[in-house]
Amino acid sequence: MERPFIVKPGDSISLNGVGKGCDLERTPEYTGAYRKKGETKKPLKKLNKQMLKLQELLYAENQHALLIILQGMDTCGKDGTIRKVMAGINVQGCDVVSFKVPSVDEVSRDFLWRAHKAVPQKGKIGIFNRSHYEDVLVVRVHDLVPKSVWKQRYQQINDFEKMLVENGTVVLKFFLHISKDEQKERLESRINDPSKHWKITEADIRERAYWDDYMQAYEAVLQKCSTDWAPWYIIPANKKWYRNLVITERIVKTLEGLDMKFPKPTSDVSILSVD
């Protein structure tokens, strides 16, 4: 399932459903061979179990870290993805970092400083809920820094991620792709359900006016920062159950690909005896 979702360097991306680069598989409502939620339940459960085993091996081997970056528009399902994809995982081996509006301490440094501080240790899975990519997304859309500054950042991000990969961190980047209509429905369902009011602010709705600008900014990210060492995946995310399946499968396949082994003990443990 790597294809058709991976973005290859040089791919031309159109997120609004028109033009070159807009294959069916890259539309938000795509669900592959699946028609409804029930059909993905069993394969997802199996993948969750595999992931737990692979996570233990990752921890035991202590040679790699896995960094998962989640990006997408408001309501695209970053939180839900973390909840469902990581269901049943050992919390001790997984750190989630949410990138909010930067603090004074953070804006006083380069934009990669806080991201670098937050990368996972070897043996662990780290999840970035939003990330350093906000510095070429919200920052670009709202002109928070001059263009001359943000346009250098694509290359800086690629270099930074290359360094991480060369030092043992595997990087997976998922763009949770929902349609503008789907966002409308999700925002409305939050407005109509008082128990969800705490999840929503007027700002969320105001931000929606910039939809097209965001799509443009995301297209730039996907085209400039999907590298051989740290690829982006465009995840069809209108259907939560399909989104969860695709992402979980990708993580499992990636961990399997590391061909990890339980490490040998430093001393010959088998001759030890316990008093």
Next chain:
Amino acid sequence: MERPFIVKPGDSISLNGVGKGCDLERTPEYTGAYRKKGETKKPLKKLNKQMLKLQELLYAENQHALLIILQGMDTCGKDGTIRKVMAGINVQGCDVVSFKVPSVDEVSRDFLWRAHKAVPQKGKIGIFNRSHYEDVLVVRVHDLVPKSVWKQRYQQINDFEKMLVENGTVVLKFFLHISKDEQKERLESRINDPSKHWKITEADIRERAYWDDYMQAYEAVLQKCSTDWAPWYIIPANKKWYRNLVITERIVKTLEGLDMKFPKPTSDVSILSVD
């Protein structure tokens, strides 16, 4: 189930199964009304579900943090507790911090510095796998600092934890109580199973020689640092399934006791409309 496991200030504690303070409920093999693993499966599953809901409320309300401190001898089950008690939790709302041998950076500060840095944010559950208590346990047993230094620390810890509680953090402290025989069995099973060799070092076995000194150090901790604001619980931990049940129940009851509510939105969300 708070009683009989909570340690009340002034309680006299004997961990080696003799003398005053050694009630049946405080012995490692105690399993209450339960006789075997199967019997706790259903209640534990129910508690795990309750915990997930309470965690969402904790996150939404954003008024409290919950700090869970796990201590106990090698093989007592700290890792297993985290895996099983937190099964099904939302990883995004839970941070686990393992306290290892302090770094140069850490020993250059007071012993509470690294613990303080690691406390959970409001809305989150933080788990300390080992903690600042090591500074009156391993440090005391191996004379790593003079007695005049470590004996001040009990009061310093009580003051620190009081400050945390007064500022919105709920503190639960669990001593996972296994017997020396049970540790022998667990160490031997690691030695006999090559796939578990990575979990064991000669140091683990050497450390066992200090069992009685550790019990004495733990008794001091339980007697001096179980406070009204941050109580210690002695968890019978020879049977993993009973240990998991007792701890999960205690966490659920504690979160329930906070009487949390979903917060009101800052603006009247119901009048918003989505274009």
